[in-house]
Amino acid sequence: MGIKELTKKDTVKICIFYFSGTGNTAWSAHKLAEKLNAFNYQVKLVSCEHEMNIDSEINNCDMVGLAFPIHSSFAPLLFREFLKKLPECTNKPLIALTTAGYVAGDVLWYTLKPLENKGYIPRVFSNIIIGNNMHLPVLSPLRVTKPDRLPKKLEKAEKKIEKMASCIKEGTLHIEGIGPFGRLLGLVQRGIADNFESFAFKGFHSDEKCVQCGWCIKNCPNHSIEEDNEGVKFLDSCILCMRCYSFCPYHAIQMTDKTKNMRKYKRYTGPEGKRS
Template sequence: MKKVGIFYFSGTGNTEIIAKLLAASYQQKQMDVELFRLEDIVNHKKPLILTDFDLIGVGHPVLGFGASGITEQFTKMLPVCSGMKTFVFKTASSAHYINHGASHTVINEMAKKGYQVFHNSILAMPCNCFVQYDDRLNKQLYIAAIKKVEKIVLETINDQPRELKINGFLNRLLQVLYYGEEHYGAKYFAQGLAISDRCTRCGKCVRNCPTLNISETKGHITFGSNCLWCMRCIYACPNHAIQAKNLTRCVLDRYTGGFNIDQLLNNPTLSGDYVTEKSTGYYKHFIKYFNE
């Protein structure tokens, strides 16, 4: 029996959903699978041991055209190896060409250390920042993701390569934007985070912050500047008690608390066919994604 290790970072839950779908699919094919959250490795809560795996996968959301600092930290911690087969998967609000290079630095770092990164994929998931998708599209994206996960599993089991191409100059430009957003935009966003009187001091945000940026001292919740702008704290708060005072439009209040895949998939009133062959404008580019 082959063993697969899936290492992933997920802000608001989309990448975690894909990681779990991948794990379930590998297990159905009689493969042993183990899941790891990247922050548990980076923050030394779990040891990084790869010798038991025949195949590893690294997953992350696309944050500002990049892989996020925590994903890059993880790849820098990886030990040197000799050709371990590796696949990369990413989630974004769109599988558009402009997001294809988001794993560029991660793949390069792993390749330098001897990892054979032969498969690189992107999955479109419900948008969690600035733009609120219609729930019919959200359901359609989830249904498509389930099918695409099966394809990823079959391709990686059969050593079938997959590459996402992007123009080199455009990719370099997008990387500049990404680093600007993560290093400056995220700090500005974090400076505006505040706790409302709905807070019960349950400590969930403190425990779950991937960069350990949230702390509690004498009953007061405080936010530092080491923020990824992943918005996990806001969306996962059970009391909707964390508010953003800077860049407020990036937070979709309707989804505070996280996305609920079961609620969408099991809602008979949602048709799941928002994008069709007749779609125009922004949503037209999804047609090719759904047909692939």
């Protein structure tokens, strides 16, 4: 069924699958759901970290939504693995958003293009610039977005999400990031960071403030943190989502010794100002 026909249906069911390391994408997906619900869509939000019967979720919806943060012009590894599990379907309209700290380029198009071969039809793709959750203490003192800067960014992000919901409602085709600038940015970033997680900095470790409360182990989306008698261990399967580093209750997780300086390397607090 095409998006135009859907606009005539009484109840359109949308299932939005998302991954969020530090809360920006979860916040954006919830906002989109809120706005679509107000247009009488029936929206279900599913975190890809949770157990689900993906085939039945897809079969039961009229339109599929996807939402993920940009990790250097890629989707996070966990989400890429999730996408591989999406079943084949027939002409299912696809809507998607990515969240970024600065600029998102063509990541939606690049990541989701293979889904066209499985029967998903791209309809509305939006880049939501929201807040940076990433420190790069090795390369540069790139700062995360401070809490006092967030409200303005969230306001802008919400307007963008509102526009996205309107495009969905009106059945307008709207695909962002496929102009020359977006494509060039994507190409350059991916050229530098091909297979980002395998080469990127992974120096996460706990310091003397760690009380082994287990929060990081319980909340790591990829089960990449373990503990033994000697303390907490960070495994190579880390996808760099920044959740443990940002929300450790004791600020005991560091990237390098530099990040112990909490005045310089403040942790990202997320749109809700608390742990996701």
